Amino acid sequence: MDTWIIVASLLAGILATVGMDLVRALGARVGAMTSGIPLLIGRWVLASLQRGILWGVPVEEEPVQAGEYPVAILGHYFFGALFGLVYTLVIPAASWGWVSGLLFAQVTLPLIWFVFYPALGLGWFGARLGVARSLFTTIAIHVVYGVIVGTVMTIVSGMIFP
DSSP states (O other): OOHHHHHHHHHHHHHHHHHHHHHHHHHHHTTSSOOOHHHHHHHIIIIIITTTOOSSOOGGGSOOOTTHHHHHHHHHHHHHHHHHHHHHHHSOGGGOSHHHHHHHHHHTHHHIIIIIHHHTTSOGGGGGGOHHHHHHHHHHHHHHHHHHHHHHHHHHHHHHOO
């Protein structure tokens, strides 16, 4: 894989994560979406993992940890960039586009529902947040993520491989 494609995919993942965060912030502001979940990553890493507890501790009940915000942001955007790279590795370049990005992002939802949320002590599908709102939030923000990643990679591939 071309180095420029790798760099572009990482940047596309970061840009798509920004898009997710903007949509989540707007949705939370009007009461339609859950908020603050990416920020719990920092608390989970610093509190739960330091104590050797990896799964199921309700991190929103853990005390605030010094440095949790930077850890959360770095972790959140690291995974955003990583999934941008994964998109370019599993989807053939000829298929890059908003539709394949959207489908790719939806395929990642079980990771959130059955691994990430339970690890944070939020239950399957984020049940402690309210299942309907949690499902709506995760599906909507992953639609945004996928459309942005697929679109950016289509544009980039046209620039690199005209």
